[in-house]
Amino acid sequence: MFLIFRKISQSNVKHVVAKNYENQVFILSSRKLSIVPSVYDGEKDPAPKFFSTNVQVLLKRLTRPDFAKVFRKRKNHDMPILRTPTYKFLTNEELEAEIVKANNKAEKLLQMPPVVKTNQPINDVLSEDPALVGYDTAKYLFTDITFGVANEHRIIVERDPDGILRSCDYDLRKRLNQVYFPIQGRKIREPQMFTDTEKLNSLLERQEYEFILDRACLQYEPDEFSYQKVTSITYQHVDMNTNYSLLRSTRHFGPMTFYLTWHSNIDNLMLELLQSGAIREAVLLVALRHEILTDITNGDKLQAIVQQILPTPVQLTKPECLTEEDIQLDNKCVECIEKYVLTNSAMKSQHELALQGFREYYQHLIELSRGLQIAHGKASN
Numbered sequence: 001m002f003l004i005f006r007k008i009s010q011s012n013v014k015h016v017v018a019k020n021y022e023n024q025v026f027i028l029s030s031r032k033l034s035i036v037p038s039v040y041d042g043e044k045d046p047a048p049k050f051f052s053t054n055v056q057v058l059l060k061r062l063t064r065p066d067f068a069k070v071f072r073k074r075k076n077h078d079m080p081i082l083r084t085p086t087y088k089f090l091t092n093e094e095l096e097a098e099i100v101k102a103n104n105k106a107e108k109l110l111q112m113p114p115v116v117k118t119n120q121p122i123n124d125v126l127s128e129d130p131a132l133v134g135y136d137t138a139k140y141l142f143t144d145i146t147f148g149v150a151n152e153h154r155i156i157v158e159r160d161p162d163g164i165l166r167s168c169d170y171d172l173r174k175r176l177n178q179v180y181f182p183i184q185g186r187k188i189r190e191p192q193m194f195t196d197t198e199k200l201n202s203l204l205e206r207q208e209y210e211f212i213l214d215r216a217c218l219q220y221e222p223d224e225f226s227y228q229k230v231t232s233i234t235y236q237h238v239d240m241n242t243n244y245s246l247l248r249s250t251r252h253f254g255p256m257t258f259y260l261t262w263h264s265n266i267d268n269l270m271l272e273l274l275q276s277g278a279i280r281e282a283v284l285l286v287a288l289r290h291e292i293l294t295d296i297t298n299g300d301k302l303q304a305i306v307q308q309i310l311p312t313p314v315q316l317t318k319p320e321c322l323t324e325e326d327i328q329l330d331n332k333c334v335e336c337i338e339k340y341v342l343t344n345s346a347m348k349s350q351h352e353l354a355l356q357g358f359r360e361y362y363q364h365l366i367e368l369s370r371g372l373q374i375a376h377g378k379a380s381n
Contacts, residue, residue, distance in 0.1 A: 035236045038263060039228035041118045049292050050115040050258055057310065058288045059254035062281055063110060066316050069249040070106045112254040113213075119223040124167040132163035141168070143176050151177040174221070185218045194219065194230055204237045213252045235259045239268050257285070261292050267347040270340075274354035277318050277361065279333045280309045286340045297343060305332050322369040330362065 040046050049055055090098065140159040156168045156176055168176070178188050193199045193215065203212055212234050220227030235256045238247060247253045260266050266285055273282040287306045290296035308329055319326070334355070341351045 035233045035240075037229040037232035037236075039118050039225060039232060040115065040262075041225075041228075045117045046258070046262055047114070047116045049262075052291070055258070055288065055291050058284050058291065058306075059112065059257060060110070061310065061314070062257055062284055062288070063250075063253045064248050064281070064314055064316065065106060065110060066249040067102065067106060070109055071102075110249075110251050112251050113217050114222045115255055115258055116223050118225050118228060119170050122167050122169050126157060126165045126167065129163040129165070132159070134161070135163075137161055141172075141176065143180060145180050151181065170221075170224070183218075187219065190226065191215070191219060194226065200230070200233070204234065207241075207243055207246055209234055209238055209243065209246050210250055210252065213247075231255070232259065239265065242268055242272050244269060244272055257288065258292070261285075261289050264289075264293065267345060267351070270345070271347060271350050271354055274337070274351060274358055277358055278315065279330055279337065279358060279362075280312070280315065283309060283333045283336050286336065286344075289344075295344065296340065298339065302336060305329075305336055309333075319365070321372060322365060327366055334359065334362075 139161065142155075142157050142159070144155040146154075151173075154173075154177065156173050157165055158168050158172070159165050175188055178186060193203060193212070200212070213231060216227055216230045216234075220230075222228075238244060238256060239260060244253070247256060257266075257269065260269060266289060270282055270285060273279075273285065283302070283305055286296060287302055290299050290302060296302060312329070322330075337351075337355060341348055341355065345351050
């Protein structure tokens with residue numbers, strides 16, 4: 001038996017211990033989180049862009065809704081026993097009504113968390129009363145507990161020992177609101193999975209992205225620095241490891257795509273789309289960049305192609321047969337991506353290679369589809 005201690009900087013591993021005993025090898029690693037979070041705290045407010053109609057349409061389409069994933073079974077501590085499925089015999093009209101209900105329910109489940117600017121500290125002094133200086137050493141907090149008032153509009157003030165009456169800052173407001181009007185699942189103290197870097201890193205290494213983001217949405221408000229810090233780290237980890245499929249068909253894929261686009265970092269996602277053959281989604285991603293950053297040439301022509309893509313069905317898998325309309329539209333998409341790679345891509349060689357692979361695959365698919373159409377035409381004669 002022997003032990004080996006080694007330091008590997010390339011994989012960001014602090015210590016590696018390898019134990020060889022009876023032809024078995026065990027590797028123990030301790031990793032440090034080295035991602036620098038970036039939040040929406042600049043002069044530009046992302047909310048107007050995020051909530052614009054065009055951006056919302058593009059983000060929802062890029063989410064690639066898949067009912068099999070949206071309505072999958074989840075672990076729920078409130079429901080220890082799974083519900084028994086119900087089977088019904090329906091007419092065509094009733095079936096269409098159920099499909100509409102399923103679409104509406106899926107749209108609610110895929111409702112994206114808002115993207116807004118971080119809140120600014122509250123420095124609102126209401127009054128100064130020198131007569132109260134030294135009256136007590138503790139602060140006094142006054143909270144309006146009227147039912148039906150939104151938490152963000154609730155009046156909460158504090159009287160300092162120096163006699164100053166001021167509005168409470170966001171952190172204190174949040175804690176008091178949670179005391180008097182608790183939100184189920186939210187903790188007064190931050191969970192250790194967010195405050196302890198090692199625990200958060202462990203969840204990221206296990207690719208528990210959706211769990212992290214769901215818990216962050218429950219614990220924080222969208223304009224909190226802590227929320228944007230956690231989501232930023234998670235989005236970057238997904239992007240670094242190209243694990244986009246784990247967030248597709250979830251409510252977090254849209255905000256992640258917006259985050260990457262806002263920071264001009266869509267090249268890895270673009271490469272993944274080209275390698276998977278999602279050429280139309282690649283064009284939608286370029287259109288999203290143009291809506292947010294407005295740095296794409298021939299924006300009018302790009303918008304015309306987007307209007308042709310949106311009415312087509314979402315491609316959950318690679319197509320097995322093509323129509324002539326599909327071929328014409330996809331050829332336009334390839335031309336659009338070629339221009340993007342030439343003028344805006346920071347990974348030109350990788351994108352060109354992926355695009356070349358798509359062309360070869362697509363040409364083979366065209367020949368196969370046209371051959372099947374000819375064969376069927378001969379058979380019908």
